[in-house]
Amino acid sequence: MAGSGGKIVVLMLNDEYGTSKGGISTIHRGMACLLISKGAKVYSTVLEATKGDMDDAEADGVELIFPTTSKGDPRQPELRWLTFDHRSRYPDLPSDVDFILGHVHITSRAARHIKEQRFPNAKVVQVTHVIPEDVARFKSEEKELSIEEEKAAILDDLDHADVIVAVGPRMYDYYKNETGEEERLQEFLPEPSEIFKNTQVKYRKTNMKVVLSIGRVKGVERLKGYDLSSKSMGKVFKIRPNTKWRVRGITRDDFSESKEIIQANAGKFNFVPFTPLKYATQEELSKDMQQAHVVLMPSRAEPFGLVGLEAIAAGVPVLVSDKSGLAWFLDQDPDFDRPIVEIGDDDDEEEAVQTLAKRIIKVLNRGEKEFEAARRLKERLLGSKYWEESHSKFLEIFGL
Template sequence: MSIADDDDLRTALSEAWTWPSPDAGFAMHVFFAAREPLPFPRGSLALPHADLRRLDQAPVLAAMGFAFSQGSPDDALHDRWARAFDRLTARAPFPADRASFVYQPIELLGICLGVTLCQHVTQDHLSWLRRVVAEAEVRLRDESPTSRLLGLCASFLISRPWHVASLPPPNELTVDEIALALWIEQAYAEIAPGLGINRPSFVRELLSRSDQDPPAGGRAGFAALRLFALARARSNTGSAPPSGSSLGGLAGPVRSLTILAIATEWSSGHGGLSTFNRELCRTCARIGHTVYCLVPSATDAELHQSASDGVHLLIAGALPGASDASRLLPRAPLPSGIVPDLIVGHGRVTGLAARVQHEQHFSGARRLHFVHVAPGAIEWFKDRSSDGDTAERADAREQVEAQLAKEAHVVAAVGPLLTREFATQLHGHGVPVREFLPGLPRIPPVEKPPPAYRCLVLGRGEDSRLKGFPIAARALGLVAKARPDLRPVLIARGAPAGTGDDLQDSLLKTSGHSALDVRVRPYTSDVQQIDMDLRQSSLVLMPSHSEGFGLVGLEAIAAGIPVLLSDQSGLAEVLQRLAPNLAPSHVVPVTRDLETDGPQWAKRIEFVFSDREAAFARVARLREVLLLSMSWDVSVTALLREATSG
C-alpha cells in the first residue's frame, strides 16, 4: 500500500468500525486527544436501551468511556456507567486466564478515560483503579511496546506515575508502534519526553516502511493511528497530503518559522501578560520554531533561562531619556541575515511596537496581535481618583486596542469572553479573530488539603476592587462568624510596595469581622513564592468583577487546589464548555452588589470547607478533564498555522 493511499486507510477504518467496541472508541480518541476533527463519518454513539445491561462487560464499559469524550451524555448514562464500574471493582482484576480489561490495553485506556470523565465515579473508585494500574505496571513490564505505551497513557489520565524506559530505535519497532509513539508525542505531550522519541528518525522509518507493512486488518484504532501519523509525517517533510484529503487540519506549518515577539520583560515583574508571553515563546521554540524576544533589558539570569528554553532574548538599544516602550520601536537587533516571518505583540502594551517593527522594519512579515483585556469592561472597577473620567479613559483605551487589532493579519483573543468582545468590535473590518486557549500549566498537583483553612486571593493590589478583594474579605468574614472553629485565614497576595498596611486595614474593615485573620503579602514575580502560596491554601478565590481570562484560576486548578471563579471570567466560560458537569462546583456569580456577593460566596466557601477532601477530589477530576483539552503545543500550532496562511 502506498503512503499516499489515505483512501485505503479510511476504507480499513470504515470496515473495522463496530460500535460499541473499545477499538472503535480508541479510533475516535486518536483524533480527539490530538485536538483534531474526526476524518471519518461515525454514527450515533448512543447505547440502545436494550443493550444498557452490556455495560457490565468491560469492552462496552471501555467503549462508552471513550464516548464520554465526544460529548456530554445524559446524567442517567453517567449514573449507569458508574454503577457498572462499581460492579467491575468486585471482580478479580488479574485472573489466571488473563481475561480482564487490564490485559487489554485499549480497554484499560477507555476505562481510565471513563473514570476521568464520568460525573458519578467516586474517589474510592478512582483509588481502586490507581491500585490496579500500579499492579498492572509491574505485570505488563515485559509485554509489547504497544501494551506498555497505552498503559502509560491510561496511567497518566488518572494522575498516577508509570515508568516506561526509552523506546528502542524505530527500526526495531513495528509501523503501528511507530505511529503510536508519534501520536503520543502529540496527544500526550507531557509524558513523551521520557520515551526518547527522535522525531526525524521515527518519521523517516514510518514513511519508508508504510507501504511494506500494511495495517493490521480489523483494527480501526490502528488504522486511525496510521492515518494520523502519516499526515503529521508529511507536514514535517513538506509533502502535500493526497488530493481530496480531509486531513488538512492535521497539517501544521510546513517549515520552521522565525518569530519575533515583543515584550516589556522576560520575567513576570508586571503580571500575567509577561507570564503568558514567556510560555508562548517557550512553546514556539519547543515545537521547532526559531524564536527571538525583544525586551528593553534583561539580567544575566534571564538571558541564561531564556537560552535554556530555546529562546533568544534581544536587548533593545539604548536611547538616552527614552521610556522602555520607546526603546522597542527601533529595528530589533536580529542577527545579520535574519528576518522574521511573524511578529507578535500583546495588546496596547507591546502591540504598537510590534506594528512599528512590521511597518517600518520588516514589512514582509505577518503580524499576530494578542488581546488580553477588554478596557471597556474593566476600567469601571478601577480606582476613579486618577486619570480623569472613567468613560473617557475606557473609550480611549478601547479605541487603541481596536486600532492595533484591526491592522494585524490575525487577532488572537485569550479565551471565549475576549473573542466575543473583539469579534464584535472588529466586525466588518475583515481581520480574523481567533480564540486562543492557553495550556494547563504542567506542575505536580497537591493531593490533600493542608492543616489550616486558608483562602488565597491573587492580583495587583491597585486593582483590588476589579479583582474582587472586597468580595473575598466580606465572604470570609461571614464564614469566620458562622464557623469560628475553622479559624479561616485570608491571604491577599499583590500589594504594591508601601501599600500593604492600607490594604490590610481596608480588607479587615470590609470583612465586617474584626477577628478575621487577614494577611496581606506584597506583589511578587517569584514563581516559586506564588507556587508556595497556592500549595498552602485550601481554596483559591477569583471573585473578579471582570476577567478577560483568569490565569490565576488556571494555575490553581493545575496545582490541584480547589478554586471558586467569578462567572464574569473567560475561564468560567471555558469550564462550562469543556467540563459542563463539573463547572457548577467551581463557578460563582458576581454582581456589583457586595451585600449580595458576600453571602453568596460565603456559602460556597463554607461548603468547600465542610469537606475539603471532597473538594480536592473534585478539582483533581476537573484537572484531568482539562489536561485532555488544553495544551500549549496544540493551541500554538493551530494559531501559527492560521497566522502564517494567506
Template sequence: MPDDVFNWLSSSLDDQVTVDERLVTRVADDLGAVTAAEIGEIGDVLLSILEDHSGTPFPMRVGQWSVTTSTRNLRSALCSTLLVLGLQAAGATSPTIVLAAIAPFLLDIEKVGFRPESRDVVGEMRADITDAAERGALWAGLPEDLRHEMPYLRMIELSEQLQRAGALTKLPDAPNPAFRQRIHAAPSERVPSRRPPLALLVADEWLPSKGGISSLNRYLAFGLAETGLEVYCVVPSARAEEFADARRGGVELVTPAGIPGLEPGAALGMTRPLADHLIPDILIGHGRVTGPQAKALRDSFYPDAFLYHIVHMIPDYLEWSKTDRHIDAGTRAESRSDIEEKLGVAANCVAAVGPMLYEWFSSVLAPCESPPPLLRFDPGFDTVENKTRVPSPGRPWILMLGRLGDAKPKGLDIAAAAAGWAVHIANGAPRFDFVLRGSPEGQAEELHEAVRGWSQQTSLRVIVRNYTTEIDRLRNDMMRADLALMPSRTEAFGLVGLEAIVTGTPLLATDQSGLAMLLHQHLPSELYDQVVVPVTDDIEHDTASWGHAIAAAMRNRSASFATAAAVRDTMARACTWARSCTALIDVWNSARGDSC
C-alpha cells in the same frame, strides 16, 4: 500485515528469530531491492528499529554477526521499516528512529502492506494531515518527547513533502487519505536545508511583575519554541535570571539599543532589536501594552513579517470597575477600545485569549469589509505538575493572588466580606488564614486594614504579602493553599484561576470571566457548579453566596481537593498549549501558502 508479505515468519509470536545478514538479504529480496545500496538501506533501517525497540545497543556488524528477537518484535519492526522506507522515499528527512516512532501515529501499522509488482508501500492514514486542524490535533496528542523530536513545523514540512510526492490520495468513501509510495525510486526533490522560521514576541517584561499579559507571553513563547520555531522575545530590560529562564524554554531574550533621553520601554519599537541576518517571519504584540511597538517594528523594519495582535482585555468592561481614577471611566474606556480595535484591524491576524475576548472582538471586526482572521486562543491547562494534592497540615490557607492594588476590579472587597461571613457561619469548619499575595510595595498595612474592615470579623487572620515575580515563591504559595479565590467583577480571561487549576488547588472563580466560559464548555455541570460562583456586584448577595461557598470548601477540604483534581484532569485533556500554538502557526502557514 498481508499474508503474502514476509509469510515465512513463524505464526507463533513468541518464537525466537535470529536476525543476521541472511535474514536482511531475504527481507530485501521480498521488498524488491536490487543494488547493494538498496539492500544496505533496508538493513540499516530494520536494525536501527530493532535496536531501538530492544533498548540495548547491538554489537558492531562486522564479520559474522547476529541478534536474536521474538517474532512479535520482528513483525513490528518490519512494519515500521516499510513505513520508514515509504516516508523516506517521499522525501522525509527526519532520522530513522524519529520516523519509526511517529509512523504508528500517522498510519495504522497493522494495515501496512507492500505490493511487490510496483514496490509500493501502502497504508491507511490515521488523520488527514493535509488539514491544519487535524494535523495540529495529531501533533498536540503526541507524547512530549516525540513532540520534541518532531516539532510541529517539521510535521507541516512532512505533510507538504508527502503531498508533493503524490503519496497521499483522498478517497471518496474514506475520511482520511490513503498512503502509497514506491520505495527504491529516486526520492522526490527535497527542499534545501534552511533555518526554521523565526518568531519575535514584543513584551514589556519577561517574568511577570505586571500581571497576566507577561505570564501568558512567557507560556506562549515556550509553546512556540516547542513547535520548532526559532523564538526571540524583546523586552525593555532583563536580569540574568530572566535570560536563563527564557533559555531553559528555548527562547532568546533581547533588549533594544538605548536611545539617549528615552526610557528602555519607550525604545521598544524604535530600533531594530535583532541582528541584521535575523529576519522575523512572525511578529507578536500584546494588546495596547506592546501592540503599538510590534506594529512599529513591522512597519519600520520587518515589512514581510506576519503580525499577530493578541487581545487580553475589554476596556469597556474593565475601566468601569476602576472608578477611582482621575480620568472619567467612559473616556478611558472609549480611548483604550479605539487603540485595541485599530491595532487589531492593522494586524495580519487577531488572537483573542479565550471565549469572552473572542466574542467581543468578533463584534469589533463585524463592520470591517476585509477583516483580518480572528483566532480564539485558549491557554493550555497541561502541566508537568500532576502531584496528588491533599489538605495542607495545620491551619488552612485561603489565597487570593494578583495585583491587589486594583481592589475593586479584582473583587478584593467581595473576597474579604465573604471570608468574614464564612468565619461567622463556620459550624465546625477549621479556622483559616486569609492570605493576600499582591500588595503594592509599601501599601501592605493599608491593604491589611481595608480587608479587616470589609470582613467585619476581628477574628479573621489576614496575612498580606507584596507582589512578587519569583516563580518558585508563587508556586509555593499556590501549592500551600487549600483554596484559591478569583472573585473579580470582570476578568477577560483569568490566568490566576488557570494557575490554581493546573496546580490542583481548589478554586472558586467568578462567573464574569473568560475562564468561567471556557470551563462551562468543557466541565460537567457537577464540577462547574463547585468551581464557578456568580458575582452580581450586589455586595450583600455576593458576600452570602461566596461566604457559603468558602465555608463549604473549608468544611470538607478532602472533597475540595478531589474536585480540583477532576477539574485539572478534564481541562488538561481539553486545552493544551501544543494545540493552541499549532492553531496560531497554522494561520501564518496558510497565509504563507496563499501568497506563494
C-alpha cells in the same frame, strides 16, 4: 518565507520575560515555547529581566533583546521606548524578521510601528487580553471616561494586523463582534504549565485553614474583587477563626495602600488579617497551592483568568467568578463548571459577599471531599487536552 538559517523568525514584543507577574507574560512565554517546539527562532524584547528570567529564556531557547541605556541616565526603561524610540533603544533587532507578535494593548502599537518602520514585509500577529468596557469602570472614573478612546486605539491596531489571536472564548466573542472578523480572528486557549500539571496536592487535615488570593490589590481592588474577598473573609473568620488569608502579589512599595484598601473594605468586621506575599515564580505559586485549602478568583471582570486555571491544574479547590472568561470556558462542559461562583451585579454586592463567604466556608468544612472533587476535575480537564486544537491553529499562522 523564512529567515535565520531557513527557520521562521518571530519577534515577540513584551516588557518582561517570565511568569512572576502572571497573565500576559505567562501567555507570552507559553507562546514562545510553543513556537520554538516547532522549530521557529524566537526573540523577545524586554525592558529589564531578573537572573531567573534570563535563565528561563535560555532554557526555553528564546533570545532576549534589552534596550540600550546610557551610563548615568537615571530614567527607567518604559514601554514608550518600544513604541516610539525603538530605533535608538532597540537598534539591534534581528534583520530577518518574518513575524512580529504584539499584545493588546501593551505592545500592539509598538508592533505596528516596528513593522512599518523597519520590517515592512513581516506579518503582524496581535494577541488580545483586554475588554476595555469591562475593565475600565472598575478602575477609576478617568479610565471609564476614556473607554471610547482606548477601544478606538485597540481596534485601530487590530485593523492593521494580519492575524488577531483572542485568549479564551469570551475575548473571541467580544472581538468577533467589534471587528466583524472571522477570517483573521482565532481563539487561543492557554495550556497550564508542566509545573502546575505536575503539582501533587494532598489534603492537609489541620484545624488551621489557608485561603489563597493571587494578584495585586492596589488600583484593581474592585476589578479583582478584593473588596468582596475582604468582606467575605470577615464572615469566614467569624465562623472559622483559625483561618489564614494569604494574598500573593504585594510589593513593599504598595503594601501600605493595599493594606488600607483591604481594611477599608472590611466594613463592620473592623479588621481582616491577611498575610502579604510578594510576586512569585510558578514554582513558588505551586508551593502556595499545596499549602492552601482553597484559591479565590472573585473578579468582577476577568478577560480569562489564568490563576484559576493554574489552580485547577494543580488540583486545589478553587472558586472562580462567573464574570471571568475562565467561567465562560468551564461552563461549556458540565464536567468543568464546579468552581464557578455567582458574583452578581454591583447592586447585589451584599448578596455576592454572602454567596462567596458561604462557598468558602463550605469548601473548608468539607475538607478532604473538596480535594477529591478537585482531583477529579484536574484529571478531566487535563485529560481533555482542550488546548490542542487552538495551539495547532496558532502554529498554522506561522506556517509551522
